[in-house]
Amino acid sequence: MAQLVVEPRLMVGEGWDAYRLLDSGHGRKWEQFGDYRFIRPEPQAMWTPRIADWPAHSEFTPGSDEDGGGRWSDAPELPRDGWELAWDDVRFTAQPTPFRHLQFFPDMAPVWRWMRERLAGVEEAETLNLFGYTGVGSLALSDCGKVVHVDASKKSVAQARENAKLSDMDDRPIRWLIDDASKFAAREVRRERRYDGIILDPPKFGRGPNGETWRLEADLPGLLADCRRLLDEQSRFLFLTVYAVRMSSLALAGLMRELFADLPGQVEHGELAVREEGQDGRLLPTALFARWSQDGEGVNQ
Template sequence: MTLETLIAEPWADYGLIDCGHGRKLERYGRYRFIRPEPQAMWAPASDDWDAHGEFVPGSDEDGGGRWEFAKPIPREGWPLGWDDVRFTAHCTPFRHLGFFPDMSPVWSWMRDQVSDLPHPAIMNLFGYTGVGTLAMAARGGEMVHVDASKKSVEAGRRNATLSGLADRPVRWIIDDAAKFTAREVRRGRRYDGILLDPPKYGRGPEGEVWKLEEGLPGLIGDCSKLLDAESRFCFLTVYAVRMSALAIGELMRQAMAGLPGKVEAGELAVREERRGLLLPTAIWARWSR
């Protein structure tokens, strides 16, 4: 299996300005932030980083961390956009800012896979604040958005309103992704595409425990049962684990063995603006017809 890198290029409302020595400097609209980045092992282009805030990680024992702000920012968040989707960015306690910019090439790729379908049925598992959901809904997708966090689903609804997409056919579902997918299999549902972005560890709304290494094979297997020979894609991203893209690629290949098409795998990366170097962020595997 040949590995491919999907690269998030800078756009008007986001850019990786600089990175190095275990940190990265990014712009989110008019605001700039510094966050930890263990994979940035090289030296930065400049030592002079002017930022509005920085996330300072906790110790290995304590975990977590905190934001420290040098300049005022809107604590309730501020609007950003990607293509025809609008959403709110804000500094979360989990060090990110309410969306994942490295997913932008995935959103574009998914749109291409179903561009000839007027109303493709697509499910977004672990959908978070819904930017991927809205990227597809904006192009006519009939979406099922699933996340265990009520707060995240509510943020997705607000982003839909901000994007002028509140009237689009999106089912906003607060549920355990694995349990919901298994029920969809029993219901005999089918989808044209599935996007899943599972965490390493998480809990469902009723205390269900999710561990990636244990739960992913069964979840991918259930996803394959919701696809058929006319379906277009299944895209999986995996973050923050000691796992190879080849491993999840072979898992995807086994699960999709009964479907026509191809399986590919690789890494996600963001291109730095100052030097053009690539900062790796995640691994991925996908099936497409």
């Protein structure tokens, strides 16, 4: 039976050449993406900024609706078609989007590394990336074997394919699918498919390519149950991240433990965070996570 680790874990993303958290505070964060600097809202940065002046190429001002909206300030110096960044051997394009991010999530860097470690030693691993967005995680996982990348956005999947070409990975065994994540997982269960690992990065609210509605609190339990059916005693992990919700990581872990009760390994939970630059850099929390993992012989990792 999968054992629940009650004490929360912390997965900390450190800055690298492509990304740095320069400062945060008063509900905002100041970041560098390659050669360009940005200011974005960050409600969890409740402290005082360490630096008085934040020069930036653009700033995102949120709308009045807490569920979305807002706009970037004019940024004539930014390349119109984005600019190239890299994580390890994966290259991708960064660009401001109407959803306040820049086409990838830098706090996922320690997760990409963790998943690669879990798959070490697995021959011809097969992983599933649901809500795969622009494909940085899928490209990172393709170093270990086959990947099925699923996202409801045609634009996001097109960008993921472009990132694969940019990384010289367009010949990797990746299936790029425009589909509703819940419907796809249910079909895979009926096909009796199995995977060595699954990553889930669902939004709070979303729509599928045919108008399907996704609401996290209502739809996550069913999707997780189907994902469990796609894993077996030889599988290595399932990693779930959740953003911008009033929820506890312990609640996510409790649901996961119930679903994984018949498998060995362990269920852990906690937060993702990014460390600020400089001495004694503060940790800025970004997301909740819950994960199940084991090695190939059922020994906890």
